[in-house]
Amino acid sequence: MPEETVTRIRGGWIVAFDGTHHRIIRDGVVIVRGGTVTFVGKDWDGDADQEIDASSDLVMPGLVNVHSHVGAHAGDRMVFDGGRRDLFRSGFLNYCTGKGINGPTIHDHERPKAGIRFSLASLLKCGATTVVDMGGELGGGSEGGGMGPMVELAGELGIRLYTSPGYASAQHYFDQGGRHRMHWDEEAGLRGLEKAVSFIENYDGAFDGRIRGILVPLEYHTATHDLLRRTKEAAKALNVGITTHCAESVLETHDSIREHGLTPVSMLHELGFLGPEVILGHGLYNAGHSQIAFPYGDDLARLAETGTTIAHCPLVFARRGLHLESFQRYLDAGVPMAMGTDSYPQDILGEMKFASLMGKIADRDHENARTRDVFNAATLGGAKGLNRPDLGRLEAGSAADIVICDFARMRIGPFLDPIKALVQCCDGEVVKHVMVQGNLLVEDGRLTVWDEKELLNDVRDSTDHAWSQFADYWPDNVAIEETFPASFDIWEGHRQV
Template sequence: MSTTRIADIGWAILWDAEAKRHVYRQGIDIVFTDDRITHIGPGYTGPVDKTIDGTGLMVMPGLVDIHSHLLSENVGRGVTEEIGNPALYMSGVADPKPLFLPGHSMDSDTLAAEGLRAATRMAISELLLSATTTVVDLAIPYEGWLDTLAETGIRSVAAPMYRSAAWVARTGHTVEYDWDEKAGRKAMDAAFRTMDLAVQHPSGRLSAMVSPAQVDTCSVELLRDSNDMAKERNWPITLHTGQCVWDHLEITRRHGLTPVQWLGDIGLLSDRMILAHAIFLDHHSWIRWHTHRDVPLLAETGTRVAHCPLVFSRYGQMMESFGQYVKAGVAMAIGTDTQPHNMLEEMRLAATLGRIGGRHVEDTNIGEVFHAATIGGAEALGRDDLGRIAVGAKADIVLVDLAHPAMRPVRDPLRSLVYSAADRAVREVYVDGRQLVRDGKVLTVDRDEAADTLQKVQTDMLQAVSKRDRLHRKAEQVSPLSLARG
């Protein structure tokens, strides 16, 4: 056993279980032995193997990223941030973003596989540096996926995706569906085999989440069977819902109900379900459906929402609004979805866009967002030992440098961290009591090596765009450079 004491802490964010809220405490010690927090309070006098001077630190729980696509996003850096499709209500998820996904029709299968691993490692390193200790990875499994997650040291939830239909954007202004239920079933069976391997992984830090891909691409039978198997295994389940205007239009065309109401009708709404992203619901100004039942229905059923504001802000879209969902009683959690995988930046956007979307300065505050990024995510995973600093909780702990200029003057350090310093002030990160970040450097990922691989993968991917694009455009025609070449 190994015991670490963080002594005389400047500011600590602790979980008050009775009040069900985070609170500030100052001048205390936090002690963890191996993977568990064992003591919180002033003047610890027990035996220790290591003491950390906490006088210049804020100690906080690690954040929980409830929704991320680790393998697909980082290769699009400098490419996908400003592309979308105005003819598809600004969303680029079906067209043109799929042109810039790794591993699709690339010239080198070996390079594609290396790229998936490098992208996963780079994304996790970004999460660790932004105070994140748990991540849900929604992915198409590749060889070595689970081991790659485990090797980084982060706590990972494997969520292999599958579906009954693929999106087809033949015209650029419509989305059609290529249905293959047999292939969807086969992918579902493979996903459950992968999830079984995740929970059995020798690292002890991997778990599973059932992940039928999208509300509009899965048959009702696939969704119901997925939900039944999630219940049987006591696993959470997640489903992309309300992520674009056209998934609302498609489900209302098929069923005469909004996606949320249809999911309620077929028995999928519950506190086990995490809807990603639940933005375009019946009340949204871009939808203006004749009912206003979606948000109350989520609250009544305990259904959770994974909120990822950055990726939607790039399309000129936002939730309406984070604070209104919270006030209605919806259980909220925070995810990154896209690159850069930075939970602190997502929190800043959630708070800022919450006030814009709610058209009120008091719509959303950092305390609510922090709760969603910690307790909200942990509860969605069914974990009462994550997202909090409390005796018996996992030693998933973040140390923030209060002396960093972006944190000073120190008055409300959480607010300063989110609005000013972000990842620049994150000094040390522990997962299961193991140090993964020291002095702002990730110890388990060679970031330069991963970046070198991603450079090669992106070059290969961009060269292949014209072969895959319906109009045979080159990459720079689909995603022009910010400035003209001189």
């Protein structure tokens, strides 16, 4: 958009930032000049080049998604309702784990570009204008020169993306007996870090600053202490953040306690790794969690005092019968909370609803995990984790990343409070327009840049192919239909009167 173009958005309900909190302005205007918001308030008497009528709608800041895997989630979709019992309800260890050391995984049979395009489009259409990708390891990184395609596609679409190639000192695999094992290769981890550093040197700031670097040691579980220390130093030298998976599985947490006597978060604290530039997904199994039988230490205090952000992604854990204990407890302890979509659908509004509902269930208290706090996590919380005071809010000077939700619909019905209506009644389908850096990327619910039908067909072809190769990557010699039976059998018959 040319620097001088001025857009006036007339909003029915505007989520405006007063410098400290979100507020609601009824029947107000947001003025965008180029890529920046220049005015938010009741009236503005200047001349605009164009106007967006959102007088029946909610106008809010673009949501900040601090944990996503920009891919099709072929494995994740497969293990719903099923998977191995010896992984203690962990989902990802089922399908991210190779058959033998360096053995094939489901991702080897996907076409990364198809997954990336579908995924970025889904994230954007559901209201996420800024996305952190967890290192491209899920269907993202192997096609045509590492992470290049992901950056190019994000640049083409116009979404904000934080990423770099993920790295690890160990890989999970299943041995010949089908047992879960870990293969350590310290040098591979160090080489991965080097690759990530050069990626960031090349791409940080690309596409008008929408592509940004973040270091992604993939998991606490698969990183040596030396790799974590070097990551911390590299992040400081590059002036970028760090994100990793941490305290996300019972196996990981017990391995840490058995090896070091400390939970993952306590160990990271001991290493000096935690800090305001660090985002941990998902920080579930901290001292005192009811599933780990280890009540010792105060992990939440460690997170709070170091300003370490938790990327909370409740849906993927709810599907395995698990939850954080609890959103409110973390908040009360002062832990910075942000939101992500670890799984599919890549719908951060849906995740916000689950965060509120699962938070109430975890505490058996309906006053906890309030809508307001969940909304703050998905906006201000994410922006804090990324050190971006220009994101997650609408005020003069903030980035023109704006989401307009269609409130003239039956789905919402009557409402007393627009934010409760949004989070408790809706999901990403309510999103009507999405603007990033002043560019309208979703208009009337459709992408303006890509053909949705084409990208959907493409990702379905790619994923069907990956499922057809089940025997290649699955440790047991059993057909996919037997391992993951369909809800109902296909029937060729009929009934007739």
